[in-house]
Amino acid sequence: MNNSIPKEDNIFQNGEFIQKVCEKVGRNWKELGRYLGVDEDDLDAIEEDEKRVVKRANEVIKKWKQKNENPTIDELCKALRKIPRIDIIQYVETLAENFQKQVNNPVQMSIQETSCHGADGIPKKEQAIEKYIFKFNPCGICVIISNNSFDNMKERNGTKVDLQRLDETFSMLNFEVIKEEDKTRDEMYQIIEKCGNKKDIDCFVCCILSHGSLEAVYGIDGGILTFKKMRSAIKNNPSNLLKEKPKIFFIQACQGDKYAEVYSESDSHPNRDNLSYLPKDADFYFSVATTPDNVALRHTVNGSPYIQTLCSLLIKNVSMPLLDILTKLNDEMRRQCGYLKEKPNERVVNISNTVFNTLNKSVYFEMKN
Numbered sequence: 001m002n003n004s005i006p007k008e009d010n011i012f013q014n015g016e017f018i019q020k021v022c023e024k025v026g027r028n029w030k031e032l033g034r035y036l037g038v039d040e041d042d043l044d045a046i047e048e049d050e051k052r053v054v055k056r057a058n059e060v061i062k063k064w065k066q067k068n069e070n071p072t073i074d075e076l077c078k079a080l081r082k083i084p085r086i087d088i089i090q091y092v093e094t095l096a097e098n099f100q101k102q103v104n105n106p107v108q109m110s111i112q113e114t115s116c117h118g119a120d121g122i123p124k125k126e127q128a129i130e131k132y133i134f135k136f137n138p139c140g141i142c143v144i145i146s147n148n149s150f151d152n153m154k155e156r157n158g159t160k161v162d163l164q165r166l167d168e169t170f171s172m173l174n175f176e177v178i179k180e181e182d183k184t185r186d187e188m189y190q191i192i193e194k195c196g197n198k199k200d201i202d203c204f205v206c207c208i209l210s211h212g213s214l215e216a217v218y219g220i221d222g223g224i225l226t227f228k229k230m231r232s233a234i235k236n237n238p239s240n241l242l243k244e245k246p247k248i249f250f251i252q253a254c255q256g257d258k259y260a261e262v263y264s265e266s267d268s269h270p271n272r273d274n275l276s277y278l279p280k281d282a283d284f285y286f287s288v289a290t291t292p293d294n295v296a297l298r299h300t301v302n303g304s305p306y307i308q309t310l311c312s313l314l315i316k317n318v319s320m321p322l323l324d325i326l327t328k329l330n331d332e333m334r335r336q337c338g339y340l341k342e343k344p345n346e347r348v349v350n351i352s353n354t355v356f357n358t359l360n361k362s363v364y365f366e367m368k369n
Helices: 008-013 015-035 040-049 053-067 071-081 086-104 110-115 159-172 185-195 229-233 303-316 320-332
Strands: 140-146 175-179 201-207 217-219 224-225 247-252 284-288 352-358
Touching: 008 015, 008 229, 015 040, 015 053, 015 071, 015 086, 015 320, 040 053, 071 086, 071 352, 140 159, 140 185, 159 175, 159 201, 159 247, 159 303, 175 185, 185 201, 185 224, 224 229, 229 247, 229 352, 247 303, 303 320
Parallel strands: 140 175, 140 201, 201 247, 247 284
Antiparallel strands: 217 224, 284 352
């Protein structure tokens, strides 16, 4: 049998490659299907017809290929990033690099040789993902910024419930919790800049509860603070005290103005390896309550599904790596329904979204002793 690796534009004709990807996707097959644009009816049919998750993932790839005459690795990686399954992305991108090398200098090589053998042909073990080491007590700082009363926007009723739940959760996870309420854009930036550049901490967590737009949140003055600006508040500090340490953001805010995604209220604007080469953007993670262009669900009494479910899973699954917990978060959130006030029979659901991930190790939180 010829197991030679095809060119990148033919990679999806290689059954061995597809099988290995599907084995890694596993129980995330349905989320992958959604982000690849497979119809919900097709996903339901696959779930009913196939019992094994790997086979379901295979069927998802087939459906995607049927709808897309020219499937690309970039499209697959974008979908994997949204699940999020960064581990598979690294695998796929490594293969893609090898495919390009073969185009320039054709060589017969197998997928097994590419992924599991060294240059000398001797099989090598897959390197385990390292984890960030937490040695300080408390392990880090968790800043919670909750904006409720705005100059020219509706109040965010229910946000105090989320604020309290986050406070309790991250206190239990051995963080020093700092709570800030009703801040302008500049004040939010200054808080992140100050708290995100302290010594003697192993991790920085920032939770922002506010109105928002795509990859940004609003201050109570209506000023826009972008996710990029939040990262700059930390990475551009000369002291660089959080270099190689995880900087994690949880954002409860709308990412657009599509009011079809309303619960009882929404959080959108109501009026519209070598350390010397370590990138400054390394070790950041942004998790957002909703996908691009959509509003984030929030109950005026019970708080938001995103924050409440996140806090519950962080405590219940404290021994799991953070990215696995966030995968469970999406699975839990899609089971929780809201209803439009004007269309009480229409069900609406949010799933969270990874906007930016440059973590290069696993994050494990620990309960306070």
